[in-house]
Amino acid sequence: xxxxxxxxxxxDKKRRRMNLDAFAEFCAACGVExxxxxxxxxxxxxxxxxxxxxxxxxxxxxxxHDIQSQQLLxxxxxxxxxxxxxxxxxPLPAMTQLLDRFASYRIMSxxxxxxxxxxxxxxxxxxxxxxxxxxxxxxxxKAQDLSFPLICKTRVAHGSLSHESFVNHGAVLHKVFVVGxxxxxxxxxxxxxxxxxxxxRKTIFFNSHQVSKPESSSDLTALDEQMPCLPPPSxxxxxxxxxxxxxQLGMALFGVDVIINIQTHTLTVIDINIFPGYEGVPQFxxxxxxxxxxxxxxxxxxxxxAASSSKTKQTxxxxxxxx
Numbered sequence: 001x002x003x004x005x006x007x008x009x010x011x012d013k014k015r016r017r018m019n020l021d022a023f024a025e026f027c028a029a030c031g032v033e034x035x036x037x038x039x040x041x042x043x044x045x046x047x048x049x050x051x052x053x054x055x056x057x058x059x060x061x062x063x064x065h066d067i068q069s070q071q072l073l074x075x076x077x078x079x080x081x082x083x084x085x086x087x088x089x090x091p092l093p094a095m096t097q098l099l100d101r102f103a104s105y106r107i108m109s110x111x112x113x114x115x116x117x118x119x120x121x122x123x124x125x126x127x128x129x130x131x132x133x134x135x136x137x138x139x140x141x142k143a144q145d146l147s148f149p150l151i152c153k154t155r156v157a158h159g160s161l162s163h164e165s166f167v168n169h170g171a172v173l174h175k176v177f178v179v180g181x182x183x184x185x186x187x188x189x190x191x192x193x194x195x196x197x198x199x200x201r202k203t204i205f206f207n208s209h210q211v212s213k214p215e216s217s218s219d220l221t222a223l224d225e226q227m228p229c230l231p232p233p234s235x236x237x238x239x240x241x242x243x244x245x246x247x248q249l250g251m252a253l254f255g256v257d258v259i260i261n262i263q264t265h266t267l268t269v270i271d272i273n274i275f276p277g278y279e280g281v282p283q284f285x286x287x288x289x290x291x292x293x294x295x296x297x298x299x300x301x302x303x304x305x306a307a308s309s310s311k312t313k314q315t316x317x318x319x320x321x322x323x
Contacts, residue, residue, distance in 0.1 A: 002031030009037040009054035017277045026285045039072045043079040051087040055275040094250040095274055104272045111244050118237040120267045123165045176256040177281050180291030183242045186280040230260050233267050
């Protein structure tokens with residue numbers, strides 16, 4: 001890995017959360033140079049890059065309505081096209097599919113059969129295209145066999161609402177962080193149990209990121225003291241889930257939020273996250289650098305002649321580059 005140059009294209013917030021400065025020092029000790037990419041400046045003078053690690057999800061979403069973001073994304077894509085041996089971690093098409101919340105649900109639906117032996121599922125959901133006709137929404141909820149309480153989420157790219165059936169899970173969220181062929185499970189607080197069926201409760205508005213912070217303390221996460229603790233998810237089941245998702249997503253850096261149904265003990269996947277924060281994963285730096293090394297070694301083995309000249313002529317990993 002000595003002499004390799006790794007470009008990072010992150011927002012300021014993501015850069016701080018990841019502690020990119022500390023990662024750069026970690027890499028420097030191994031002879032690897034980390035370069036922070038400034039999308040507002042020409043990319044060619046900032047290169048060459050053996051690999052680019054990025055989280056361009058915000059730019060992609062903003063590009064739908066913002067001209068400046070459109071130009072930044074176009075410049076990045078032009079650079080990638082002109083340097084096809086620079087590996088992208090993760091490939092843009094693979095990452096972009098998860099910007100649509102329903103794409104995640106459809107992916108999980110496809111995995112139901114292959115993961116059935118591990119008792120893994122995703123909750124039923126309903127896409128609402130318009131909130132103007134309440135009676136139609138009520139009929140759709142009934143037809144889908146959904147029951148209250150329901151969780152309503154926005155569809156990131158299009159601004160509609162999604163209704164996801166709520167599963168009582170003992171106020172514990174299991175976050176699975178994936179880095180290449182390694183994964184790590186971390187427990188976080190989550191929403192408490194609610195009685196099922198219609199009632200006179202008012203709508204509860206909450207930010208899931210705030211509720212599930214490691215240090216979170218909220219009435220929404222307070223359990224009845226008589227609630228027994230649920231066992232953690234099976235390590236074999238989580239490993240099977242990660243293997244299937246890596247193939248389906250074509251990605252290496254992602255997170256999966258899972259909960260355990262307090263009644264059936266079924267492992268329920270409620271969200272898939274692009275390049276998460278990896279808080280609570282002490283091995284993140286070493287795991288990420290190890291994966292970068294593995295990807296570049298595989299590229300060298302597959303195309304040694306191109307790899308030997310990567311410093312002068314860069315070349316993006318295809319759809320499988322993130323694996």
